[in-house]
Amino acid sequence: MTATAERRTGRSVLITGGNRGIGLAIAKSFLANGDKVAVTYRSETDLPEGVLGVKADVTDQSSIEEAFKTVEAAHGPVEVLVPNAGITKDTLLMRMSEDDFTSVLDANLTGAFRVIQRATKGMMKLRKGRIVMISSPSGVRGVPGQVNYSASKAGMIGIARSITRELGGRGITANVVMPGVVLTDIFNHVSEDIKTKYLGEIPAARFAEPSEIANVVRWLASDEAAYISGAVIPVDGGASMGH
Ligand code: NDP
DSSP states (O other): OOTTOOOOOOOEEEETTTTSHHHHHHHHHHHHTTOEEEEEESSOOOOOTTEEEEEOOTTOHHHHHHHHHHHHHHHOSOSEEEOOOOOOOOOOGGGOOHHHHHHHHIIIIIHHHHHHHHHHHHHHHHTOEEEEEEOOTHHHHOOTTOHHHHHHHHHHHHHHHHHHHHHGGGTEEEEEEEEOOOOSGGGTTSOHHHHHHHHHTOTTSSOOOHHHHHHHHHHHTSGGGTTOOSOEEEESTTTTTTO
C-alpha cells in the first residue's frame, strides 16, 4: 500500500439494515464507488437498482447464515461489513423492563457480533477485511431514557478494539462510527421539543445528512484508511467532542 494507491472497487460489501435510513445511504455510497453491494432487510422494501437485498433478522442466527450464503454466491466473500441495524426502546431506568434492555442489546450488539463473527471467517481467508460498526454518541455521552441503547452502542467500541488486537495482523480493520442526529424513522417517536434540545447541543447548528455519515463509512473501508483500526469516529457536528 502506498500513498498513491488506486481506489479499489468491486468488493463484496454487506450492510445490515440497509433498506432505509443511514444504512441505505451507506449502500448507495458503496454502489457509487463501484462495489458489489448487498443489504439485509426485514420489511418489504424498494432497493436501488444494483443493490442485492437479502432478507435477514440480525437476532436470528439461521437467517444470517442464509443471507451470507446468498451474498457469497452472488458477490463472493464479504470483504466490507457494516453492522448498521439498530433499534431503540427508550424509557427511563425505573420503567425499563429486562426485556426492554435485553431486546435492544440483542438487536444492536449481539446482532453486530453475529454478523461480524460470520464475516470474519471469510475475511481471515482473504487476509483482508473492513468492519465499520454504526454506534452512537449515546454510547459515550449517555442519554436519559437510553440505558439499553447506550449500553449496546458502547459495547461496539469494545468489540472493535478486541477485533483489532485479535485480527489486526491479518489485514482486517474494525472501526466505529458515531453518527450525530439524522432525522430518519428512528426519530419518528421523538418529540419536537427533544429534537430542538438536541439541535441546541450541536455546534454545527444543524442535523446530519445521511450521506455525510455514509461518506465517512466508505472512506474508513478504503485502502486510504488501512492504518486506522479500533478508532471511534464521531460524525456529529461536534456534539460529542471531549467524550
Ligand atoms: P432506521 O430506523 O431508519 O433504520 C433501522 C434499520 O435497522 C432498518 O433497516 C431496520 O430494518 C434495521 N433493523 C432493525 N432491527 C433489525 C433486526 N433485528 N434485524 C435486521 N435489521 C434490523 O434507523 P437509522 O437509519 O437512523 O439507524 C441506523 C443505525 O444508525 C442504527 O444502528 C442507529 O442506532 C444508528 N444511529 C442513528 C442515528 C440517527 O440519528 N438516525 C444517530 C446515531 C446512531 P427494517 O426496515 O426491516 O425494520
